[in-house]
Amino acid sequence: MTAHFESHADRQGIFREGQSTVQYMNPTRRLAAVFFYAVALHASSALATHSGLSGFSSDFLRDYDSAQKAVDQSKSAEPLVALLERYTNEAEKAELEVSIGLAYGQRTGVVDPAKAVAHFTTALQYQLPEKTYMEVLMWRGNAQEQIKKPNEALMDYLRGLLACSYHDLSRGWPEIQSPKVPIYMNSLDPENGERVRDYNTYRKFIDFQRFLLMQRFFLIEAVKRVQPEVSKSDDQIVDILATLSPDSSRFGTITDWLKSENVQPWP
Numbered sequence: 001m002t003a004h005f006e007s008h009a010d011r012q013g014i015f016r017e018g019q020s021t022v023q024y025m026n027p028t029r030r031l032a033a034v035f036f037y038a039v040a041l042h043a044s045s046a047l048a049t050h051s052g053l054s055g056f057s058s059d060f061l062r063d064y065d066s067a068q069k070a071v072d073q074s075k076s077a078e079p080l081v082a083l084l085e086r087y088t089n090e091a092e093k094a095e096l097e098v099s100i101g102l103a104y105g106q107r108t109g110v111v112d113p114a115k116a117v118a119h120f121t122t123a124l125q126y127q128l129p130e131k132t133y134m135e136v137l138m139w140r141g142n143a144q145e146q147i148k149k150p151n152e153a154l155m156d157y158l159r160g161l162l163a164c165s166y167h168d169l170s171r172g173w174p175e176i177q178s179p180k181v182p183i184y185m186n187s188l189d190p191e192n193g194e195r196v197r198d199y200n201t202y203r204k205f206i207d208f209q210r211f212l213l214m215q216r217f218f219l220i221e222a223v224k225r226v227q228p229e230v231s232k233s234d235d236q237i238v239d240i241l242a243t244l245s246p247d248s249s250r251f252g253t254i255t256d257w258l259k260s261e262n263v264q265p266w267p
Contacts, residue, residue, distance in 0.1 A: 049064070049095055050098045050099050051091070051128060051129075052129035053095060053129065054091065055091045056091060057092070060087055063087075064080075064099075067082070068080070071107060071110065075108070077103040077110050077115075084100075094127075097119050097120070098128075098136060101117075101120040101139060101143075102116075104116035104119060104143075105120075105139055106139075113144075113147050114143075120136050120139055123136055124140075131208065134164070137159050138215070138218065138222070140156050141154075141157050141160075144156060151230050154223060154226045154227065154230055155244065158237070158254070161220070162244060162250055162254065164212055165250040165253045169212060169213055172213070173210065174206050176206055177202075179199050181195055213265040214265065216265075220262045221262060234255055237255060238251050
């Protein structure tokens, strides 16, 4: 996703510098600096947290950063696992469960899909942001496939599609628009501060819309990949959806997606 954004930004004459973007305007006009929403741009300060949560203590962030480095050095998830006994804050424990799941699911020399499933399952017991919830379902489904549990994987992918179905994705891939009014760096004008917040809000929603379109695409691919293996008909898919949600108004949308050609949404 980041790569697609950067190519679009290059075409628009926009170049990022840290969490700010300098937009080159008409030569006769001044340079405008736009502060983009850091989370939506996937620029997570000094270290990469995964849960999308906040409220971490400085001690946790220090130990978490050290543990992540130790995982790479030792080829073991134990440095992160050890932090589960030290930190009891719910946000911090959720972050650890997601990160440990990712370590067991993706980190070279650490991969253990069964353990990834266990930690992702624990992570899902917390109140995760919607984006993280959908990502964890995809990651857990992938791990379920690796341990030869295609039925469980299918259910996770369908859970993800249920979440997607509550959003209007009919308008397709949204292009990122430049601000109509210049936004300046370090301006004391209070209206400039409002424009920065307004533009950050706009980018937050556009980036989430792009995420949803990409996630739906990969979830549909995943369902189609495992469906023949579990020998589930379209009617049986609906039956599974009924065990996951009482809201049958979503089922037709999902089965339509699964029957249609799954076209890559991004340019």
